Amino acid sequence: MGPRFKFYSVVLLAVLLGVSQAAQAAIVGLPMNLKYQFERIKLDAPALPPMAHVKFCMTYPQDCRSTGMVFRGGGVELTADRYAELVKVNAEVNRSIVPTRNTRGVVAEEWLVGPSRGDCNDYAVTKRHALLQRGWPARALLLAEVVTSWGEHHLVLVVRTRSGDLVVDNLNANVRPWAKANYRWVRVQSPSNPRYWSSVAGSAA
Numbered sequence: 367m368g369p370r371f372k373f374y375s376v377v378l379l380a381v382l383l384g385v386s387q388a389a390q391a392a393i394v395g396l397p398m399n400l401k402y403q404f405e406r407i408k409l410d411a412p413a414l415p416p417m418a419h420v421k422f423c424m425t426y427p428q429d430c431r432s433t434g435m436v437f438r439g440g441g442v443e444l445t446a447d448r449y450a451e452l453v454k455v456n457a458e459v460n461r462s463i464v465p466t467r468n469t470r471g472v473v474a475e476e477w478l479v480g481p482s483r484g485d486c487n488d489y490a491v492t493k494r495h496a497l498l499q500r501g502w503p504a505r506a507l508l509l510a511e512v513v514t515s516w517g518e519h520h521l522v523l524v525v526r527t528r529s530g531d532l533v534v535d536n537l538n539a540n541v542r543p544w545a546k547a548n549y550r551w552v553r554v555q556s557p558s559n560p561r562y563w564s565s566v567a568g569s570a571a
Contacts, residue, residue: 405530405545406441407510408567413553415563416511422477422491423561429479429495432559433504442506444527451500452525453541456534459493465536477521489536490521497525505557512549522547524554 423430442448466483468475477487479495494507508524514537524544525532531544538547556562 405543406526407524407531407544407551407554409554409556409564410567411565412556413563413565415555415561416553417472418475418477418487419509419563426479426491426495429491429498430560431504432561441526441528441531442503444529444532448527449541452497452532452534455493455496455500456541457539459489459496460536460539463489463492463536486536487521490523493523493534504560508555508557510554511552512547513552515548519552520549522549526557 463481464483466485468485468487475487477491478484479488479492481488481492484492490509494509497507498504502525506526508526510522510524510533512520512522514520520537522533522535525534525541533542533544533547535542535547551566553563553565556564
């Protein structure tokens with residue numbers, strides 16, 4: 367079997383498998399633990415949004431605007447450039463906010479974009495805001511309420527890609543597939559409208 371025959375065999379196999387250049391670019395350059403991950407959070411029934419998010423939307427209406435367009439799959443293509451941008455935003459926001467616990471209770475809770483001090487909510491909405499400003503679609507940036515292994519309610523940002531859902535989080539410096547985050551999932555923003563939330567299938571709130 368000559369080199370030329372091998373080359374054309376590989377090309378033919380790629381065509382038959384529907385492997386596009388864009389799909390290959392999304393795989394090349396990503397860390398090994400993010401390659402070939404196709405897991406996605408399964409949304410269930412509509413759920414009440416957190417009260418603090420309702421107040422957040424009144425303060426930051428541009429971050430809660432619905433485009434009314436959710437494409438098939440709903441996710442963005444995770445190219446190497448997009449992944450690098452996601453890692454950069456996650457790191458920059460984690461460095462820019464001094465962690466400060468909310469001691470005023472749920473009723474007085476505020477979610478703020480870009481504060482000098484804040485809790486998990488502020489990290490999550492600041493990352494989402496920064497990615498929106500960079501042109502990422504709202505349908506792919508979903509706030510999510512989870513419960514940590516030590517029983518504390520926590521807010522993270524889920525980034526919905528065509529390769530699966532990723533989590534950016536102030537408790538972890540890495541961008542992770544959602545299934546590898548050791549959380550109990552409670553509710554997630556709806557991809558169709560940022561003001562709406564859904565429960566997570568298979569999770570007890």
